[in-house]
Amino acid sequence: NAGVTQTPKFQVLKTGQSMTLQCAQDMNHEYMSWYRQDPGMGLRLIHYSVGAGITDQGEVPNGYNVSRSTTEDFPLRLLSAAPSQTSVYFCASRTTGGASNQPQHFGDGTRLSIL
Amino acid sequence: KQEVTQIPAALSVPEGENLVLNCSFTDSAIYNLQWFRQDPGKGLTSLLLIQSSQREQTSGRLNASLDKSSGRSTLYIAASQPGDSATYLCAVKVGTGGFKTIFGAGTRLFVKA
Numbered sequence: 001n002a003g004v005t006q007t008p009k010f011q012v013l014k015t016g017q018s019m020t021l022q023c024a025q026d027m028n029h030e031y032m033s034w035y036r037q038d039p040g041m042g043l044r045l046i047h048y049s050v051g052a053g054i055t056d057q058g059e060v061p062n063g064y065n066v067s068r069s070t071t072e073d074f075p076l077r078l079l080s081a082a083p084s085q086t087s088v089y090f091c092a093s094r095t096t097g098g099a100s101n102q103p104q105h106f107g108d109g110t111r112l113s114i115l
Numbered sequence: 116k117q118e119v120t121q122i123p124a125a126l127s128v129p130e131g132e133n134l135v136l137n138c139s140f141t142d143s144a145i146y147n148l149q150w151f152r153q154d155p156g157k158g159l160t161s162l163l164l165i166q167s168s169q170r171e172q173t174s175g176r177l178n179a180s181l182d183k184s185s186g187r188s189t190l191y192i193a194a195s196q197p198g199d200s201a202t203y204l205c206a207v208k209v210g211t212g213g214f215k216t217i218f219g220a221g222t223r224l225f226v227k228a
């Protein structure tokens with residue numbers, strides 16, 4: 001019963017490096033999303049996808065790219081890491097069947113530090 | 116712009132006490148409101164989801180209410196236990212199609228044995 005799986009769990013990068021955070025779900029959920037969580041600010045939506053081939057921006061999309069080539073995977077790319085991107089990143093998924101009133105399922109997060 | 120506020124930011128109570136966590140939002144045009152639990156170093160676990168047409172939801176010792184007109188929700192925890200210690204977050208689903216979720220910053224709860 002894997003649910004939402006994020007890799008890696010921890011990562012340290014230098015400013016300017018690039019990296020991809022992986023997210024995979026095995027529940028055949030159409031909707032997937034990426035959030036960042038910073039102290040005292042709750043979670044903020046970065047990008048989301050309502051199905052393969054469809055992505056859209058959330059509240060804080062700058063500095064991040066996403067793609068959705070399959071239903072299962074939704075990677076998040078940092079093209080040129082900046083210290084301001086130090087955060088904990090969460091991936092979530094849910095079904096869109098019927099209505100949008102379905103609970104989201106979260107991964108355990110990726111803790112990213114940019115030096 | 117929708118904003119979600121949770122008060123207090125932190126709460127410490129003795130075991131066995133009943134308690135209420137508060138969540139307020141600025142725009143009543145929501146699809147639903149969801150309460151989550153987050154343990155240290157972990158992701159979020161959904162506790163209760165209240166649809167915009169509903170007034171409350173219950174699960175075990177938890178009861179969540181929703182008053183859209185006043186922009187408020189409460190999470191009631193009965194007979195608190197040390198295992199309830201965690202951060203509790205509320206979130207509202209907004210936007211066309213309900214594809215965006217706005218989170219509060221959370222209330223960190225500590226239940227003393």
